[in-house]
Amino acid sequence: MPRRNHALLDELLSVAIKLPWQVSLLITLLSYFILHHYAGTLAIPTPVATNAKGLPDISGMLTHSLLSIFVSIGQYLIPAVFGLGALLSLIQRKKQSSLSTHLKGAPTKETLDNMSWREFEHLCAALFREQGYKVDLQGGNQPDGGVDLRLSMGKDLYLVQCKHWKTRKVGVATVRELFGVMTSQGAVGGFVVASGGFTQDAHDFAEGRSIKLVPADKVLAMAGKPMPKIVVPQIQANTDESPACPVCNNKMVLRTASKGAQAGKQFWGCSLFPGCKGVRKLG
Numbered sequence: 001m002p003r004r005n006h007a008l009l010d011e012l013l014s015v016a017i018k019l020p021w022q023v024s025l026l027i028t029l030l031s032y033f034i035l036h037h038y039a040g041t042l043a044i045p046t047p048v049a050t051n052a053k054g055l056p057d058i059s060g061m062l063t064h065s066l067l068s069i070f071v072s073i074g075q076y077l078i079p080a081v082f083g084l085g086a087l088l089s090l091i092q093r094k095k096q097s098s099l100s101t102h103l104k105g106a107p108t109k110e111t112l113d114n115m116s117w118r119e120f121e122h123l124c125a126a127l128f129r130e131q132g133y134k135v136d137l138q139g140g141n142q143p144d145g146g147v148d149l150r151l152s153m154g155k156d157l158y159l160v161q162c163k164h165w166k167t168r169k170v171g172v173a174t175v176r177e178l179f180g181v182m183t184s185q186g187a188v189g190g191f192v193v194a195s196g197g198f199t200q201d202a203h204d205f206a207e208g209r210s211i212k213l214v215p216a217d218k219v220l221a222m223a224g225k226p227m228p229k230i231v232v233p234q235i236q237a238n239t240d241e242s243p244a245c246p247v248c249n250n251k252m253v254l255r256t257a258s259k260g261a262q263a264g265k266q267f268w269g270c271s272l273f274p275g276c277k278g279v280r281k282l283g
Contacts, residue, residue, distance in 0.1 A: 009081060016085020018136055021093065024086035028079045035075035042068040092137070096126035103223040109216050112195040113166050120164040121148050124193050127222045128160070147181055157187045163194045170194045170213075172201035179209060193219060208255070208273060245270040247278030254282070 016024040042064070099122055103111055115123065121137065129135045133151040149160035161178050163170045175192055182190045189210040192198070197215045206213050214222075242251050252268040268280035 009077075012078070012081045013085050013088075016082045017088045017092065019085070019089065021086045021089035024082045024089055028082040028086060031082065032075060032079040035071050035078065039068075039071045039075050042071055092122070096122045096129070099123040100126040100130065100223060103220070107220045107223050109195075109220070112164075112216055112219065115164065115195075117162075117164040120195055121162045124160065124162045124219075125149055127219070128191075131222070133158070147178070151191075156189070157185065159185065159187045159190045161190075161192045163192065163196075165194065165196050167196075169197045169199045170202055171199045172205045175202045175205050175211060175213070179205075179211060182210070195219070208269070243268055243280055245276060245278040246280060247276050250276070252278070252280060 016027070019027075099115070099119055103123060112120065125135045125137050128149065128151055133153055136150040136152075138146070138148055138150060147159045148162040151158040151160060159178060159182055161174060163174065170192060175198075178190050178192060181187075189212070191212050191214055192202075192206075193214040195216050198213050203213060205211075242253065244250070245252050247270065251271050253271050254266050255269040257265050257267065266282050268282060270276040270278040
């Protein structure tokens with residue numbers, strides 16, 4: 001039982017830290033006043049209820065006692081957890097802003113290399129937040145453990161992998177892993193942010209998918225003013241006028257070229273890509 005209680009408190013603290021500190025502070029105040037009110041109400045003695053046979057209602061008494069204990073403890077414990085979460089959330093935001101400010105003052109590759117992998121994650125969180133995303137820092141105890149940031153823009157979800165590798169380039173395995181998680185979680189796009197560069201295989205795999213590779217030079221550009229908006233290439237919905245694929249005869253969808261001489265221009269691409277790579281010019 002104590003382990004379950006600790007696990008529940010850990011989960012509540014984790015939620016409190018991930019929320020904006022203002023929200024956690026509001027929950028702190030509301031939970032205290034609401035639970036404190038009910039604690040006072042439940043402390044007032046009430047007549048013992050009886051069942052149809054005129055005997056004391058044991059189940060009702062037990063429920064009242066358990067609820068009274070929960071509210072009496074919760075009026076202090078829950079506000080304490082969310083109050084601590086609000087403080088840690090505020091400290092985390094300050095740390096992220098400080099890292100962003102430091103990079104803007106010295107926008108060099110050396111500044112990135114001198115950061116720890118955890119500081120690099122916090123820096124990325126700050127930079128994406130400055131671009132208007134709502135950022136959820138996932139945390140974790142390992143420097144390369146899964147998705148590091150979850151971004152949201154309206155109803156759209158984006159996933160981010162941060163790689164603080166000083167000497168080697170990020171390979172295709174990392175990009176492929178992120179794409180798999182994006183698919184399973186219904187994300188509309190993803191970013192792999194690196195303190196260095198990417199292999200050609202990684203670039204080839206990301207091309208045509210809703211994944212943006214962000215090497216060190218683009219991280220530095222994000223910290224500059226004005227900060228360029230990173231746009232994940234989106235697959236647009238089919239229209240009734242969509243042509244048939246010249247290769248497999250399936251419907252095609254509008255896509256936007258992300259690199260090369262045609263970057264930014266739209267074209268028709270097969271809906272079965274990458275299984276089929278049929279294309280048509282728009283118009």
